[in-house]
Amino acid sequence: MEYLKIEGEFPKLANCAVTMGKFDGIHRGHRKLVEKIRERKTLGEQAVLFAIDASSNMILTSQERASLLEKLGVDVLVECQLNDRIRHMKAENFIKEILMGDLGASYVVVGEDNRFGFERKGTPRLLMEFGEKYGFDVEILSKEMDGHRKISSTYIREELKKGNMEKVTSLMGRDYFVEGQVVHGRGMGHKVLLPTTNLVPPRTKILPPNGVYVTSSYFGDKIYHGITNIGCKPTVGESFIGVETYLFDCKEDLYGEECRVDFKTFLRPERKFPSLEALKSRLLADAEDGRRFFEKTEK
Numbered sequence: 001m002e003y004l005k006i007e008g009e010f011p012k013l014a015n016c017a018v019t020m021g022k023f024d025g026i027h028r029g030h031r032k033l034v035e036k037i038r039e040r041k042t043l044g045e046q047a048v049l050f051a052i053d054a055s056s057n058m059i060l061t062s063q064e065r066a067s068l069l070e071k072l073g074v075d076v077l078v079e080c081q082l083n084d085r086i087r088h089m090k091a092e093n094f095i096k097e098i099l100m101g102d103l104g105a106s107y108v109v110v111g112e113d114n115r116f117g118f119e120r121k122g123t124p125r126l127l128m129e130f131g132e133k134y135g136f137d138v139e140i141l142s143k144e145m146d147g148h149r150k151i152s153s154t155y156i157r158e159e160l161k162k163g164n165m166e167k168v169t170s171l172m173g174r175d176y177f178v179e180g181q182v183v184h185g186r187g188m189g190h191k192v193l194l195p196t197t198n199l200v201p202p203r204t205k206i207l208p209p210n211g212v213y214v215t216s217s218y219f220g221d222k223i224y225h226g227i228t229n230i231g232c233k234p235t236v237g238e239s240f241i242g243v244e245t246y247l248f249d250c251k252e253d254l255y256g257e258e259c260r261v262d263f264k265t266f267l268r269p270e271r272k273f274p275s276l277e278a279l280k281s282r283l284l285a286d287a288e289d290g291r292r293f294f295e296k297t298e299k
């Protein structure tokens with residue numbers, strides 16, 4: 001996949017099947033659109049996703065989004081900040097200059113409530129009108145629903161903030177995850193408590209509430225189940241919010257390895273314990289809860 005981060009001019013492409021939007025999370029709705037541009041590859045078109053990039057509070061970092069889109073078969077990811085040029089461009093000019101002019105769109109697919117251009121005046125209907133006039137295909141998709149509510153990045157962020165990981169998984173069609181390199185903690189874990197892997201989550205990423213979660217950690221193809229604390233370890237005091245996992249039945253040294261932690265369910269809020277012994281007995285009870293979760297789901 002070509003990953004183009006636009007600073008100024010757009011690239012000149014041709015014969016493209018394009019979808020566009022903010023695309024944070026690549027949730028089930030987004031994937032319907034990606035599937036459509038992928039299908040058009042059989043007609044010799046390139047599958048192009050035009051994504052407006054936000055810089056904070058993201059479900060996925062830009063890099064995580066890019067690697068998911070690559071796996072889903074997108075040929076070109078065009079990523080652009082919501083800068084003054086884009087913000088102030090009239091919807092008609094956005095279609096003519098960027099979609100038709102730069103991206104050479106022969107097909108455009110968006111969701112039924114998609115808005116673009118200055119004052120968000122661009123609509124699916126406007127795209128249809130231009131498509132008919134200038135000869136490119138336009139498809140408008142109905143929204144993928146969760147009961148009566150449309151699936152959206154906003155909805156997923158709300159559920160993430162509540163720690164409702166089961167709902168997040170169902171809306172995304174995949175578990176929420178945090179990726180990073182295993183770094184050294186203060187070493188107290190394996191000396192006094194339990195051995196753990198520590199990750200520093202990316203700054204731009206939205207995190208569920210501080211607390212303990214049942215998780216699966218991936219190191220390449222290798223998977224370990226476990227329990228993860230998100231927080232600043234109030235019992236011992238840490239200055240930043242970390243993601244710290246106790247992996248079940250793991251004897252390996254994993255420092256320096258790249259890891260992805262998938263979140264399954266919330267167990268309890270993070271707490272300040274009166275002693276490390278009290279924390280340790282809670283951790284052992286949490287681990288039992290975590291193991292029971294997997295015993296149930298893997299039956």
Ligand SMILES: Cc1cc2nc3c(=O)[nH]c(=O)nc-3n(C[C@H](O)[C@H](O)[C@H](O)COP(=O)(O)O)c2cc1C
Nearest residue numbers: 185186187188189227229233234235236246270271
């Ligand atoms: C599953 C899990 C749950 C945890 N829960 C808490 C907690 O509720 N309160 C707390 O202060 N620290 C909690 N911790 C963090 C411990 O304090 C931490 O493992 C210990 O301080 C070792 O940190 P270190 O690796 O930086 O030495 C938890 C850690 C794990 C792995």
Ligand SMILES: Nc1ncnc2c1ncn2[C@@H]1O[C@H](COP(=O)(O)OP(=O)(O)OP(=O)(O)O)[C@@H](O)[C@H]1O
Nearest residue numbers: 021022023024029110111114143144151152153154
């Ligand atoms: N549930 C859905 N079903 C089908 N298409 C969707 C769905 N959600 C978004 N889309 C479409 O995907 C593209 C990108 O959507 P975008 O990320 O901008 O919106 P969103 O997911 O609703 O997020 P937000 O809550 O930030 O508005 C748009 O064309 C949009 O209409």
